[in-house]
Amino acid sequence: MTLRSPSVAPNSITRRRFGALVAGAAVLGAPALRAQGNRLVLGQSAAFTGPAAQLGIQFHAGAKLCFDALNAQGGVAGQRIEIRQLDDGYEPERCVENTRKLLADDAFALFGYIGTPTSLAALPLATRDGAPFIAPFTGAMGLRQPFNKLAFHLRASYNDETALIVRQLTNLGLNKIAVFYQNDSYGKAGLDGVTLALAARNLKPVATATVERNSVDVAQAVANINAARPDAVVQISAYKSCAAYIRAARAAGYGGTFYNVSFVGTQALADELGKEGAGVVVSQVVPTPYSAARPIAREFLDAIAKGGNQVQPNFSSMEGYLAARLFAEGLRRAGGRATREALIAGLEAIGDHSIGGFAVSLGANDHVASSFVELSMLTGDGRVRT
Template sequence: MRIARALLFGFLSWFGCVFAAEVGVTDNSVLIGMTAPFSGPNGAYGLDMKMVINAYFRQINDAGGIHGRRLELRALDDGYETERAVANTRTLINQEKVFALLASYGSSPTTAAMNEVFGVAKVPLVGAISGADSIRQSPRDNPKNRYMFNVRASYANETEAIVNQLVSLGFRNIAVLYQNDGFGKSGLDGVITALRKHNQAPLAVATVERNSVEVSQAVQTIAQVNPQAVIMVTLYKPTAAFVRAMRKTGQKPQFMTLSPVGADLLVQELGDEARGIGISQVMPYPWNDTTPLVREYQKLLGQNGKFSYYGVEAYAMAKVLIDAIRKAGKDLSRDKLLASLEGMQNHDLGGYRVSYSANERLGSHFVDLTVIGNSGRVLR
């Protein structure tokens, strides 16, 4: 009888341990999920991020992992399409059984994935290439936002910096080109709000569809008002198409755009025609090593690495997640990861800080203004 009881107790203890184990966590590994564009017009963005994250995970694993666990990345291609991003997020959580999510891409895809999938499943996502307000609400206002941890500044921060710079230089006739989705609309709202503070409004507003370079109507709308400056809330291919088409009409306004454009990709697309375009940035300058975060990133990629703002941002996102996992301790769970992330107040990643709390998900307010100079160099 005693033996039977002992066996039963042992079985129940084993049964409880098996089912108490956290999803995506074993004694030897932690599985992290990622959905981003790895193909299509914006595939270069996601590929850059995935390369950096994989390199950082290898570095961590080669040093023994985190509390003896290796990091594994499961990455799925969404082509910067909202429905695919939502489906991928559902697959990563329900089928791949990931512990947490990392480095989403795009405002509309991330917002939809949060509201429909990971916010419902209570799986944290660290970092998104998006400055939209929709993923920056306090968890008090939207409980699903509790599982979204932003690492970059908002589009409102970026557009305010751009508008303030233009107004300080005497520009008054400012037009806006925006992408017709969550990214573009959030940026447009930011421009309008920032201009209103200076008793101004956009001289003209035009739009381009996501994943499209059809800008002829936008060029016609904006060229006819002869603006002094155009703020473009667009990605690199439509930005390049619009700049070329505007210049063909004889228009030479000051072109300004936001960080998601990807400075290196815009230069690659436009060549010498990119010179003079201003870009707001939400990460430290990737081409010198004065910032510890950048110095680590450059060392990770090596002397022959191709440095970029997207690469630095992917590294910053991964560092936030890894620092939080390490701080959560060996007995890892999603609840402990959430508590660890929410305890990151003024957390220093190496000259770049993020801050969260139980009701704060903004992450950072850092914005820098740059301009493309001769030979495609990004200048501060």
């Protein structure tokens, strides 16, 4: 860690000045001073390989697109923002190892972690280090309750998503609802959301079945759920396993509908399924990037064009872009003080705010920026309609 004063050359620092700096650091706490010159390094552990790789790749691409554009304009409050990315393959143990490395290397904050099991494993380490944990790509309530002063969420919760899905299905008279879910904290968070929404209507899942994380072994799950003859199957997993389930269920004679929460990776699911994706529904927690109706979508598409069209516009990259915009707004409101405490205060000072027409709200006692949820549908030609 380097303590620098712009008015005193490093070689001419006095003993009194050195003592004052050390005392100041003690008051602030060592984790507070993480800015490296005029550069802030954010640490991101995410899946960049394996069956969930597109989630990490696309989120990172969208966030980097935003930060690169801001850096080209001189940064935010004089600070250039960089992301140091480490691959965890969507496995908690690897995420823990990565997080320890990032914190040991003085990451200013942790940003854009992908997934519930990985984020749940990392958050205690961030808390112990005093590192802000910003915009994890998960809607699990376990990361939101109890309230953590260091955790800030961009997206709506899985409870919000599953409530909309269940409302849509029951409004259509489809009450026999099954749940196919990943056998970990992510899948169970989604199952809890569906169960809660059904219970409000005096209903229960007609069947449930699981798949292991990073697996596409779905045969038993298909057999168990198909036997219950559900009207619809709500899927709480990543795109590879959800695509495998849809194919296998249809091959076994299932003719009902499939609903997914946003974490599935919408474009990745569409790419996996191709024509077989027609009619599959996915809930979304950020605005569509495929239409220029909202200012944020126009801004995003314009940034992609100016960046040489190297980023694919999809919901995952849009979420990364919005997460970067939220971070930058918090840093701007920190008033040029590049400390963790100032960033937290800056994020909490955002209050009710619009990011290109996307409403966010943060405060001292509310670190969930958005409850936006809408439904989209795959069209079968690789596109997504909202």
